[in-house]
Amino acid sequence: xxxxxxxxxxxxxxxxxxxxxxxxxxxxxxxxxxxxxxxxxxxxxxxxxxxxxxxxxxxxxxxxxxxxxxxxxxxxxxxxxxxxxxxxxxxxxxxxxxxxxxxxxxxxxxxxxxxxxxxxxxx
Numbered sequence: 133x134x135x136x137x138x139x140x141x142x143x144x145x146x147x148x149x150x151x152x153x154x155x156x157x158x159x160x161x162x163x164x165x166x167x168x169x170x171x172x173x174x175x176x177x178x179x180x181x182x183x184x185x186x187x188x189x190x191x192x193x194x195x196x197x198x199x200x201x202x203x204x205x206x207x208x209x210x211x212x213x214x215x216x217x218x219x220x221x222x223x224x225x226x227x228x229x230x231x232x233x234x235x236x237x238x239x240x241x242x243x244x245x246x247x248x249x250x251x252x253x254x255x
Contacts, residue, residue, distance in 0.1 A: 136253040139244065147193040147243060155202055155246040156192075192243050199239035202246045210249055214238065225249050 139147065152158040190198045206212060211226040223241040224232040231248060235241040247254050 134253070136255040137247075139254045144191070144194050145189065148189045148191055150252070151192040151202060151243045151246065152189055154252050155243075155250055156190075156205060191239075193239050194237075196238055199242045202242050206246055206249060212245070214241070 137150065142150065190201065192199050192202055203212070206225070209227070213222075213224045213226075215222045215224075219236075220234055221236065221238055221241045222232050222234050223238075223245040224230055225245050225248070227249060231245075233241050233245040233248065235244060244254055
C-alpha cells in the first residue's frame with residue numbers, strides 16, 4: 133500500500149493531473165520531443181485517451197463545469213449526494229459502504245471523493 137497523498141501540498145495543476153490519471157483514465161505522454169511544450173504556461177506534455185486527442189490537463193479541481201465531468205464518470209458506478217451545510221460542501225459516495233468528503237468548494241470535494249472512490253488515499 134502506498135503512502136497517502138497530501139492534497140494540500142499539491143498545486144492545482146498537480147491535483148488535476150492526479151484526477152485525470154487515476155479517476156478519468158487519461159495518460160500523460162511526454163510531448164517535449166514533439167515540440168509541444170509551452171515555456172509560458174508550463175505545459176510539458178499531452179493528455180490523451182486516444183492517439184489523436186490532445187488537450188491541456190482539464191481543471192477538475194478548480195472549475196465546476198470540468199469537475200462535473202468527474203461526476204459523470206462516477207455515476208457510471210456509484211450513487212452520490214452533494215450537499216451544502218452551514219457553508220461547507222459535502223460529497224458522499226455510496227459504493228456498498230458510504231463515505232463523505234468535506235471542503236470549501238464543489239470541485240474540490242468532487243475530486244477528493246472521486247479519488248477515494250477509486251482507491252487513492254488522500255489526506
